[in-house]
Amino acid sequence: xxxxxxxxxxxxxxxxxxxxxxxxxxxxxxxxxxxxxxxxxxxxxxxxxxxxxxxxxxxxxxxxxxxxxxxxxxxxxxxxxxxxxxxxxxxxxxxxxxxxxxxxxxxxxxxxxxxxxxxxxxxxxxxxxxxxxxxxxxxxxxxxxxxxxxxxxxxxxxxxxxxxxxxxxxxxxxxxxxxxxxxxxxxxxxxxxxxxxxxxxxxxxxxxxxxxxxxxxxxxxxxxxxxxxxxxxxxxxxxxxxxxxxxxxxxxxxxxxxxxxxxxxxxxxxxxxxxxxxxxxxxxxxxxxxxxxxxxxxxxxxxxxxxxxxxxxxxxxxxxxxxxxxxxxxxxxxxxxxxxxxxxxxxxxxxxxxxxxxxxxxxxxxxxxxxxxxxxxxxxxxxxxxxxxxxxxxxxxxxxxxxxxxxxxxxxxxxxxxxxxxxxxx
Numbered sequence: 210x211x212x213x214x215x216x217x218x219x220x221x222x223x224x225x226x227x228x229x230x231x232x233x234x235x236x237x238x239x240x241x242x243x244x245x246x247x248x249x250x251x252x253x254x255x256x257x258x259x260x261x262x263x264x265x266x267x268x269x270x271x272x273x274x275x276x277x278x279x280x281x282x283x284x285x286x287x288x289x290x291x292x293x294x295x296x297x298x299x300x301x302x303x304x305x306x307x308x309x310x311x312x313x314x315x316x317x318x319x320x321x322x323x324x325x326x327x328x329x330x331x332x333x334x335x336x337x338x339x340x341x342x343x344x345x346x347x348x349x350x351x352x353x354x355x356x357x358x359x360x361x362x363x364x365x366x367x368x369x370x371x372x373x374x375x376x377x378x379x380x381x382x383x384x385x386x387x388x389x390x391x392x393x394x395x396x397x398x399x400x401x402x403x404x405x406x407x408x409x410x411x412x413x414x415x416x417x418x419x420x421x422x423x424x425x426x427x428x429x430x431x432x433x434x435x436x437x438x439x440x441x442x443x444x445x446x447x448x449x450x451x452x453x454x455x456x457x458x459x460x461x462x463x464x465x466x467x468x469x470x471x472x473x474x475x476x477x478x479x480x481x482x483x484x485x486x487x488x489x490x491x492x493x494x495x496x497x498x499x500x501x502x503x504x505x506x507x508x509x510x511x512x513x514x515x516x517x518x519x520x521x522x523x524x525x526x527x528x529x530x531x532x533x534x535x536x537x538x539x540x541x542x543x544x545x546x547x548x549x550x551x552x553x554x555x556x557x558x559x560x561x562x563x564x565x566x567x568x569x570x571x572x573x574x575x576x577x578x579x580x581x582x583x584x585x586x587x588x589x590x591x592x593x594x595x596x597x598x599x600x601x602x603x604x605x606x607x608x609x610x611x612x613x614x615x616x617x618x619x620x621x622x623x624x625x626x627x628x629x630x631x632x633x634x635x
Contacts (some may be wrong), residue, residue, distance in 0.1 A: 444468070457482055
């Protein structure tokens with residue numbers, strides 16, 4: 210496997226924007242080299258940096274020292290404690306790190322076969338499941354995304370992300386794509402809609418927002434003035450077509466979605482306002498058997514079984530029908546939680562909602578539950594609207610109105626959090 214550089218920028222080109230100050234690519238490389246010389250002699254580093262630039266410096270420094278960056282699924286104390294226990298030869302790096310001195314040594318390319326990171330998913334039991342990523346694989350993934358999304362049409366694109374860099378989507382689309390595409394990385398991760406709009410407005414054009422459906426919805430509902438963008442990118446959860454259409458209108462920019470998984474990385478994209486079909490990145494192939502759909506090629510190190518129900522449409526196009534584990538069979542009738550959630554979130558007045566299969570209740574007469582954020586609506590009104598959209602067998606009992614769903618920082622709902630909601634609902 211070939212060697213690859215840390216960044217593709219010219220040394221004097223802008224690499225990152227930190228507040229009102231820009232950092233050149235050479236300054237970034239110098240900072241990474243200084244930190245690399247100061248890191249302890251360990252095999253693994255848990256990179257907890259929230260500042261995206263400092264995360265990138267820590268990630269690059271670890272690569273230069275031959276260390277593997279551990280990317281936890283969250284920053285909960287018990288998660289970090291579990292990682293430190295499982296990877297005894299590790300240490301934590303946060304935003305308080307400092308590396309003194311001056312380094313102008315030339316930085317060599319990184320071997321493609323070097324393991325750069327281990328990214329973790331929560332797993333069905335809640336325990337982090339590791340997925341090693343080589344530097345060559347990560348570079349190939351970034352280059353595939355740059356090509357598939359047509360980023361070459363936006364030279365010197367500025368990237369603002371609302372997703373953490375430790376998440377696979379955030380790592381690929383806000384860190385690696387910037388490093389390998391010679392793009393400008395915004396160091397922050399604004400949370401509130403007004404802050405996101407202000408930071409995006411301050412970025413030079415062309416500019417892109419890398420976000421999730423939950424963050425996108427919050428912006429559209431919570432901000433009166435939406436700054437124009439040149440490109441919108443969304444992932445991590447199903448995106449409602451009406452939300453995509455509103456986003457394109459108010460941002461005056463095309464919105465594309467990424468499909469992938471932690472195991473394989475990103476493998477397909479689509480523009481949801483134009484098609485329901487996903488276009489597979491050309492280096493991948495899909496095949497199906499009795500177990501499901503398999504992907505191979507590209508930056509996927511081995512052939513992998515995808516966790517989604519997929520309908521192949523010929524060529525390199527396909528349609529998603531929800532996750533394999535989300536199929537629901539009640540009284541001989543079948544559907545998916547993704548389909549049910551689509552109809553629930555299409556009810557006028559519903560801001561957010563999800564169906565849940567109570568754990569241990571997978572019988573043919575199982576009852577679904579639903580949790581809904583819908584200020585001004587009653588549960589009876591929502592149920593009446595659902596009767597017009599779904600089979601009565603799938604109507605939720607109970608349907609609970611809540612102030613907010615307990616989504617994590619990437620907008621996902623974990624099984625543990627859903628179980629807690631169910632327990633509270635009685």
